[in-house]
Amino acid sequence: MSDALVEIAARITTCRRCPRLVAWREEVASVKRAAFVDEEYWGRPVPGFGDPAARLVIVGLAPAAHGANRTGRMFTGDRSGDWLFRALHRAGFASQPASTARGDGLELRNAWVTASVRCAPPQNRPTAEEREACASWLDTELALLPNTRVLLALGQLAYVAVWSHLARTGRALPKPRPAFRHGARIELADRVVLASFHPSQQNTFTGKLTEDMLDGVLVGAREAVDAA
Numbered sequence: 001m002s003d004a005l006v007e008i009a010a011r012i013t014t015c016r017r018c019p020r021l022v023a024w025r026e027e028v029a030s031v032k033r034a035a036f037v038d039e040e041y042w043g044r045p046v047p048g049f050g051d052p053a054a055r056l057v058i059v060g061l062a063p064a065a066h067g068a069n070r071t072g073r074m075f076t077g078d079r080s081g082d083w084l085f086r087a088l089h090r091a092g093f094a095s096q097p098a099s100t101a102r103g104d105g106l107e108l109r110n111a112w113v114t115a116s117v118r119c120a121p122p123q124n125r126p127t128a129e130e131r132e133a134c135a136s137w138l139d140t141e142l143a144l145l146p147n148t149r150v151l152l153a154l155g156q157l158a159y160v161a162v163w164s165h166l167a168r169t170g171r172a173l174p175k176p177r178p179a180f181r182h183g184a185r186i187e188l189a190d191r192v193v194l195a196s197f198h199p200s201q202q203n204t205f206t207g208k209l210t211e212d213m214l215d216g217v218l219v220g221a222r223e224a225v226d227a228a
Contacts, residue, residue: 001052004144008137009047012118017133021119021126028065028120042072048114048141049073055110055149055225056093057142058084059158061198062117062126069120073102074113083199083214084113084154091218110225112145114138116161124200131161138165149228150221151191155198156180162193182209183217185224192224 016022029043046063060080063069067078075081076099085106088094093111098104117126117134126134138161142148151166153159159180166173171188178186184195196209196217203209 002144005052005141008140008144012047012137012141013044015045015118015137018119018130021117021121021130024122025063025065025069025119028069033066036066036070039070041070043069044072045118046072046074046115047118048112050108050112051110052112052145053110053147054108054112054145055147055228056152056221057112057114057145057148057150058152058154059138059162060113060115060154061157062115062124063120064124065120071101073099074115075099076104076106077101079201079204080199083204083209083211087199087211087214087218090215091222093218093222112148114141116158126157131157135161135164135168139168142169149191150194150224152194152196152217152221153180154196155200158198159184159195166191166193182213183220185220192228194221194224 026043029041032041046068064078067081068074068076071077075084081099085094085099086097089097093109095107099106116138117131118137151162153162163177178184180195182197186193194217196214197203199209
């Protein structure tokens, strides 16, 4: 990984811009969930991770309180991550189908996983002000991934964050912004934007998102990456 990516990761992990999020992430890390009472929680902002040469960048909403806020790696150690990494493995973007902890051997291939907000928010609902305060981290991180060609947004708020990032970085964008929908694909001059329902329990337990549906989006991502 480049020195610049290591540096931005270190800067992200020390961020204290949002008092509400700082208080919540640290409270969760102190109180803990009974199943993880013997573990040391990360309890800090979470940087992205993956292949620095990635052409696919996956953007989620925020770390889960007892997932990435515990493990220190995006989508690692929770049920959303279970779904995501199984699908990434099937599509050839991940070395293994499970991700339980940092250092578990998982490697991403041609993919990078990040989020629009870096701290676990109460009820998984960051405020508009918190999303705005975190936006520069996404801009800076993506600027250090020069091979990016495909942006996959998981959920509507991540989709909005991706479009806001593209607008801030000077891309020519269609107006009005295309509506979020699962399976959306928008081709820009130098990017392909894809959208999927988030693999949250709310979506997967109800059947709003199935593994076949998520696989379909990642097959599209693979095709777009290979064509880039």
